[in-house]
Amino acid sequence: MSELVQTLALSLLVGGIYALVASGLTLIFGVMRVINIAHGAFLILGSFLTYTLWDALGLDPLLGVLVTTPVVFALGWAVYRLFVRPIRDAPMSSTVLLTFGLALVTEGVMGSVWGNDSTAIRPSYVNSSFHLGSVFLPEAQVYGGVVAAVVLVGFWVLLTRTWLGRAIRAAATNPASAELVGIKVTSVAALVFGLGLAAAGAGGSIIGVLYPFVPGSHYLWISRLLAIVVLGGLGSLEGAVLAALVFGVAETVTAVYVSPAWATAVPYVIVFAVLLVRPQGLLGTRLRDDAVAA
Template identity: 45%
Template sequence: MDLIYGAIVTGILSGGVYALMASGLTLVFGVMDIINVGQGALVILGAYLTYTLGQHFHIDPFLSLVLTIPAMFVIGAVIEVTVIKRIKRERTMLSILVMFAVALIIEGLLTISFSANLVKISASYVDTSFRVGSVYVAYIYLYGFLMSVVLLAALYVFLYRTKFGQGIRATVQNRTAAELIGVNVARVETVTFGIGVSLAAAGGMVYGAINTFSPVSGYDLISRLLVIIILGGMGSLMGALFAALAMLVVEDITAVVWSPVWASLVFYVVLAVALLIRPQGIFGTVVARRQ
């Protein structure tokens, strides 16, 4: 019973981090109708940036976010302006191919720079634990969860309490109508893509502190993030949050009750069953919108 309780705790805490990474993915889809399959590689890029700052400059992983989040925002904005904006027709399908190519380029550059060896972000709180009842949980899970809550709250305030955020939500609802009322949709798309990528940097820092990673780790990660946003409902931030928490708890419980092998499989089994019951996802009604 203690193992199951521990799995629930770690599942919720790690689910918050996955929700953060998935929120960037689903926000980009909601605004731009783009499935950013390069998000996994961008998360790993963020992890490597944090790893480099720690190894060479001894900067704490959480303090490094002051540098990595703006850096990844710029990288995302550059990708959107130089690559995504050039796609005019069949944007959703072509974006999959284009962002897959971007992911391959990132993977290649990381392999050249760091080799294919597994690495891990180190800090004192990565290997120390606190007690929750009879269960010990590493501090990195708690700190990562709290960071995710803060950033998701900041994203909510930005989207619902600022004029630019209102422009983003207007674009999600109806792109043409947003343009007619004066929203600079091109700028909204650039900023949105940058935000999505910068959230990947924050998630990558925690991911790299919990797991060992290499340049090819993005493939497994993007498959998990896609499951989360599909299950939650494409374009739904609330759906991504709910699905991330639920899936990570189910996965961790499966790992302790059966085996880690089954834990990886359960991600996709749950998705298949859920989509048979509700094909549009849990909060999928928000996708039926603009023309």
């Protein structure tokens, strides 16, 4: 029984971190219909930046969020301006190929700078745990979960309570009308791309503490993230958060009760099952792919 409680508690903590990163991916899709295959690569980039800050300057890796968030935001903004904007009218497949290319380049750059050996961030608290009765929770997981929740709430406030959030939603719903009421859709899009990637960067700081990583880890992450946003419904923020928690549980339970090796198959199985049974995901609405030229 306590094993089950422990498993669930851990999986919800992990799920919170997934929720943060997946929100960024689904936001980018919801606003500009871009499936950002490079999302996992920027997450791992966040992990490597955090590693360097910790290794060279002794900065606590979870405080690294304060650095990785703005740095990756700026990168995302630049990526949008330089690469995505020129082909914003091209079909979705073009941006898939483009961001896939960016993911490979980022992987190659990380491999050149930090090497391809497994990297781990090990702050002082990495081996200690909180004990609640018979349940024990590693400190790093708890802190990581808390930081993820704080950033995620900040993200939500930004999107739902501010003028920028309304502008983003307006631009997502109807770009032409948004322009008419004075929203610079291009600037908003660049901000959204930056914000979405910043969520990946922030998540990277936390994830770097929890798991060892290599540049090639981004493939595993993009599969997880795609599974989460497909499960939640592409473009739905609430769906992404819900799906991230469900996914965290599914993955941890598989690892504990089946085998860790097969836990890596969970994302793919989820993608297949969702597309087969409910293509619009948990909270997604069917896209108006039938919109009429009239």
